[in-house]
Amino acid sequence: MHPFSLSRAGDAASAIAAHAQDATLAFIAGGTDLLGLIKDRAVLPQHLLDINSLPDLARIEALSDGGLRIGALARMSDVAAHAEVRRRLPVVAEALLFAASGQLRNMATIGGNILQRTRCPYFRDGDDLPCNKRRPGSGCAALEGLNRSHAIFGWSQACVATHASDVAVAFAALDARVIVRGRDGQRSIPFADFHRLPGDTPERDTALERGDLIVAIEMPAAQEGRASHYLKVRDRQSYEFALVSAAVAVATDGRRIRSARLALGGVAHKPWRLAAAERALPGLSLDDAEALKPAIATSFADSRPLAHNAFKVELAQRVVLRALQTAGGRA
Amino acid sequence: MTSRTKPAPNVPSEALRPAPMPIKVVVNGQPWTIAVEPRTTLLEALREGLALSGTKKGCDRGECGACTVHVEGRRVLSCMTLAAMQDGRRITTVEGLAQDGRLHPVQAAFIEHDGFQCGFCTSGQIMSAIAVIEEAKAGWPSAATEDVARPFTAANLTDSEIRERMSGNLCRCACYPNIVDAIADAAKGG
Numbered sequence: 001m002h003p004f005s006l007s008r009a010g011d012a013a014s015a016i017a018a019h020a021q022d023a024t025l026a027f028i029a030g031g032t033d034l035l036g037l038i039k040d041r042a043v044l045p046q047h048l049l050d051i052n053s054l055p056d057l058a059r060i061e062a063l064s065d066g067g068l069r070i071g072a073l074a075r076m077s078d079v080a081a082h083a084e085v086r087r088r089l090p091v092v093a094e095a096l097l098f099a100a101s102g103q104l105r106n107m108a109t110i111g112g113n114i115l116q117r118t119r120c121p122y123f124r125d126g127d128d129l130p131c132n133k134r135r136p137g138s139g140c141a142a143l144e145g146l147n148r149s150h151a152i153f154g155w156s157q158a159c160v161a162t163h164a165s166d167v168a169v170a171f172a173a174l175d176a177r178v179i180v181r182g183r184d185g186q187r188s189i190p191f192a193d194f195h196r197l198p199g200d201t202p203e204r205d206t207a208l209e210r211g212d213l214i215v216a217i218e219m220p221a222a223q224e225g226r227a228s229h230y231l232k233v234r235d236r237q238s239y240e241f242a243l244v245s246a247a248v249a250v251a252t253d254g255r256r257i258r259s260a261r262l263a264l265g266g267v268a269h270k271p272w273r274l275a276a277a278e279r280a281l282p283g284l285s286l287d288d289a290e291a292l293k294p295a296i297a298t299s300f301a302d303s304r305p306l307a308h309n310a311f312k313v314e315l316a317q318r319v320v321l322r323a324l325q326t327a328g329g330r331a
Numbered sequence: 332m333t334s335r336t337k338p339a340p341n342v343p344s345e346a347l348r349p350a351p352m353p354i355k356v357v358v359n360g361q362p363w364t365i366a367v368e369p370r371t372t373l374l375e376a377l378r379e380g381l382a383l384s385g386t387k388k389g390c391d392r393g394e395c396g397a398c399t400v401h402v403e404g405r406r407v408l409s410c411m412t413l414a415a416m417q418d419g420r421r422i423t424t425v426e427g428l429a430q431d432g433r434l435h436p437v438q439a440a441f442i443e444h445d446g447f448q449c450g451f452c453t454s455g456q457i458m459s460a461i462a463v464i465e466e467a468k469a470g471w472p473s474a475a476t477e478d479v480a481r482p483f484t485a486a487n488l489t490d491s492e493i494r495e496r497m498s499g500n501l502c503r504c505a506c507y508p509n510i511v512d513a514i515a516d517a518a519k520g521g
Contacts, residue, residue: 003348006369006415032411035372036392048369050416077405081471086479097474101499102466103459104393106405107412226480238474238498330478 001038008050012181012213015051020183020211027051027213029073030108032100033116040124042117042134057111057215060085066221068092072111072214076100076167079110089219090330091228091247095170098232101239111214114168114178114194117205118161118269119241120150132158136203148308149243152316153268159202160306163195163270164241170230171217172271173247173263179216182209188218195270202269224249224261227331231323232265233315242266244316248323252331255286260324262299264316274299274320286328289321296320354418358383359427367414374398376414377424385425385454389501396500399455400424406462408499425454428461437461437517444513448504456500460514463496464488467518488518 006028009015019025026045028034029052037043051057057073062084070079079085080096100108117123122131122141130139142150142160150160168191176191195206208214219225228249234240245265251258260281262274280295296317303313351366358381367376374391377383377400386409389397393411400409401423428435437460440446447453467488472479475495476487493511502510 001370004369005349006352006413028413028416031413031416032393032408035411035413039392048413052416077466077471080479081469086472090478090480093472093479094474097472097476097479101396102463102473102496103396103399103406103408103499104411107407238495330480 001035002041002044004038004046004048006048006050008052009054012054012215015049015054016181016183016211016213018049019213022047023210025049030075030112032104032108033112037117041127042124051213062088063218063221066225068219070110070217070219072216073109076105076108076110076113077102080105087226089170089174089225089228089249091170091173091225091230091249091327092167092219094230095166095232095245095247098230098245099166110167110217113165114171114217115206115208115214116164119164120161121146123161132198132202133161134203136201140202143306146308147306149241149266150306150309151268152303152305152309152312153264153272154197155269155304155306156198156200156202158200159198159269161198161202161269162266163205163268165271166230166232166242166245166265168195169245169263169265169271170228170247171219172273173228173249173261174219174222174225175261176217176219178214179218180208180212181215182212186215191271192273198269205269222249222261223251224259227252227327227329228261229323229327229330231319231326233319244312244319246316246319246323247271248320248327250286250324250327250331252286252328255328257281257284257286257328262296262320262324264320267303267312267316276301277320281324286325289325292321292324293317296324352415354415356417356419357421359423365414369413369415371414372410373400373402373412373414373417373422374409377409377422380414383424383426387451387454389452389455394501395452395455396459397452397455399458399500401458401462404465406459423458425458428457435461436520437464437514440513440517440520441510444509444516445506446510446513447502447506452500452502452504456497456502456510459497459500460510460517463493463514464518466496467492485518488515490515493518 024046028048059071061069129141178189232245249261264272277299387397389395398410
């Protein structure tokens, strides 16, 4: 790794001020993504500020209204093992357990997880290959290169990468909010607005500005929470990023769908919510696959597969259907 | 072809590298005060600084699990954390498992079940396996658990649960069946 300095943040206000003032400074918590990026020379911060000892940021709270608040420094393994997370929102616990390995889940934080950078190989180890995320203006090697694992929705000529987080897909489906403290105080960002589409500036993944510190993720109580499921399809059965994944939560009257929340991972630069399918599904029976399929398909009219990933269009619809039926079985 | 390790122009030169930072750690019960450069990983500090070479450097990218150690009783990847961030922590490596000349039950089970060939991944496998058994006892579910909303007990630690929970430890000799047998056996004994 290149030489960098390291110091420990004493309080949030000074950490935020330091981050706002110094563009070469990066926060470090679990470090599992950041150190990999540094080793791959994809990012080269000159100063790391260790935020692990900031107070009160690792708490997992079951809110009295039925929602959940997860502190940004809570470890993935602690969140996944938490009884109320498992009981209220199984999709969150499952998304965490289907990610990374036991060792990494003990280290990685929730705030860091949603900030992880893409696994696009041209970004990760492409010192000599064009990548607009790594070196803005250099081009996108994946657009005409090997793009089997890349986006089918929302990509631009500048970038076809996907977002790698699993739990972010669950957060998107549940309309979570990202609680951020910045230079001008605290604000709450709807999850749908947190990650960006690439457009002409794929080097920016999120809505965060310099000086912003994620303090928590809040999930409102939802009638669909309990009957929820995360289904992940990948090249290996374990310890692999998604080809396609789905976070689904459903509310039912008997076997009939009252409302559904659907989000996909592995298909876009951000978790991809299936709004059209969510409008088409209510009233249908969970047992009527032939009616569910066209309802789900309404969200794929605007899919734009690349040379090597057309299979994702069909795969994603099947993943949604199966996740929906599994979630419905928990109602 | 251009070198992939050429330094970017905005990186501080080696001459400007930050001074070593003193940290106090307890490794295998032994307190140490050592000075580490900020960029030193815990893995490098254990191997090069404390000469504890039982912990292995495989991929150095968090992909193989060969560097697994316990920090405050939890399994972590020592290649993906900085030594300077471990100040005040209690660390256990494979060298710290045997007590009074007697192997840890998981070490003994790996021998009994022939859970290795070349041995390079074995210290990481064993450190991970010990934690897997503890995590199951603590009621942690996994991706192999059918319904995470239900309580998990150590009695639910099936072979498929063990495989899933050990998926962060690769073995290129492919001793997986014997590793699973060793862990299942040790879990029963514990």
